[in-house]
Amino acid sequence: MKQRRIGAAEVSCLGVGGMSFSDMYGATTEENSFAVLDLAREVGVTHIDTSNIYGMGRSETTIGAWxxxxxxxxxxxxxxxxxxxxxDAEGNRCFDNSPAHMEAELDGSLKRLGVDCVDLFYAHRYQAEIPPEEVAGTLGRLVEKGKCRAIGLSEIAPATLRRAHAEHPVAAVQSEYSLSTRAPELGLLQACAELGTALVAFSPVGRSLLTDHPLTREAIxxxxxxxxxxxFTEPNLTANLEMVAxxxxxxxxxxxxxxxxxIAWTLHKGPHVIPIPGTRSVAHFxxxxxxxxxxxxDAQLARVEQVLPMGWCHGDRYTAAQWVGPERYC
Known part of the structure; x- marks a missing residue:
């Protein structure tokens, strides 16, 4: 497996996204997740990327059991x-990048994973009320405590990355990036390259649209x-399925x-790009x-972009509610 870098660490150019170890895109089992992890180990995939909220801890618990x-x-x-x-107290989704919350949540993650330290710890959503420098400082102190080896941020703007990186090196930024979501090319891809930050690309196969077997309407x-x-709602779904044919x-x-x-297209977009597709299927992996x-x-890449030119995908990538949290920067 080809190698790339996240901070000081050398990792496989392809990672495993842990969201599929929960039921986010359909019911799964620990057996299925173990089979994917077994194959990943066999072929040399070394980067595993998860979160405390995937299945409310289920993904981390599954990885820990494996x-x-x-x-x-x-x-x-x-x-x-x-x-x-x-x-919050009313049960509504919110964001908390405070030192106490981030450390407590990391402690819970370490317990579920069964490890003393993770290699990379991200702020999953940047809390806009706190300056990026403070968030980076909070995460940096967890490095100093030995609870993580490097820090990352998710779904942020290039300007936020630059401010955070000035306080503490940001090893990785996680963002949706694929042939169907190319917003990172409007500054984030470039800022990551300039600062030596890995761009960890989630949903690199467009939540199944960029596969031979897109999710059925029933599954959706x-x-x-x-x-x-x-x-994935009409009329956009039909239009998108016609485009990907x-x-x-x-x-x-x-x-x-x-x-x-x-995946090949994504990897060719820069030596600092690391896609982390998730799957419940060994065959798909x-x-x-x-x-x-x-x-x-170069000729093949040009043909890909001729078939799916920038902006081809019908519909926004998120609903208004889903957009709460990710930073828009263009």
């Missing part, structure tokens, strides 16, 4: 988790997140699965690995 069942596996892994999304209707998401045909012509081509091993020529 580590316990595989003595010695921790030494070869780069484990990241996130915190900062919580609920069962997902709390997708059934209201603009890209050409992409699937191009992938087949190139001898790749659609998911593999989507093999397709993702295929993409990490593929090499695309």
């Amino acid at each position: 580590l316990k069942a595989n003595p010695g596996a921790r030494d070869g892994l780069h484990i990241a988790t996130k915190a900062g999304i919580t609920k 209707s069962e997902s709390v997140f997708l059934r209201t998401n603009p890209r 050409g992409f699937r045909a191009l992938a087949a012509e190139m001898g790749l699965s659609a998911a593999a081509l989507a 093999r397709e993702l690995v295929e993409g990490a091993e593929a090499s695309l020529s």
Whole structure:
């Protein structure tokens, strides 16, 4: 597996997104999650990226159980988790980047994962009321305490990254980035390259749109997140499925699965980009690995962008409610 860097650490160019170890995109089992992690270890995927809120701790607990069942596996892994999304007294979603909250949540994550330290700890959502320098300082003190080795931020603007990085090196920024979501190219991709920060790309296969088997309407209707998401509601869903048909045909012509081509394209967007697709399927994970091993020529990249040009996707990536938290910067 090709290698890239997150801070001082060398990691596989492809990571595993831990959201699929919960029921976010459909019911799963510990057995399924273990099988994906087993294959990841077998093929040399070393970066595992999760969060305390994925299944309200379930993803971390599953990873922790797998580590316990595989003595010695921790030494070869780069484990990241996130915190900062919580609920207020009325049960409404809010964000808390305070030192006490972030440390307490990290302590809970370490317990569920069964480790003394994580390699990367992100603020899952930046709390706008707190200056970025303070958030970076809060996370940096957790590095000093030995509870994490590097810090990251998620869904932030380039200006926020620059301010935070001036206080403490930001090893990674996590952002949605794929052929269907290209906003990071409007400053974030460039800022990360300039500062030596990895861009950890979540949903690199467009929440299934950029695969040979997009989620069925039935599966979408069962997902709390997708059934209201603009890209997965009509008439946008039908329009998007029509658009990706050409992409699937191009992938087949190139001898790749659609998911593999989507991953390969993402990796070709910069040596600091690390996609972290999530899946409940070993077969699908093999397709993702295929993409990490593929090499695309300039001519092939141009053909991909001809089939799916910038801005092709119908519908915003989030609803108004889902947009609460991520920073818009363009």
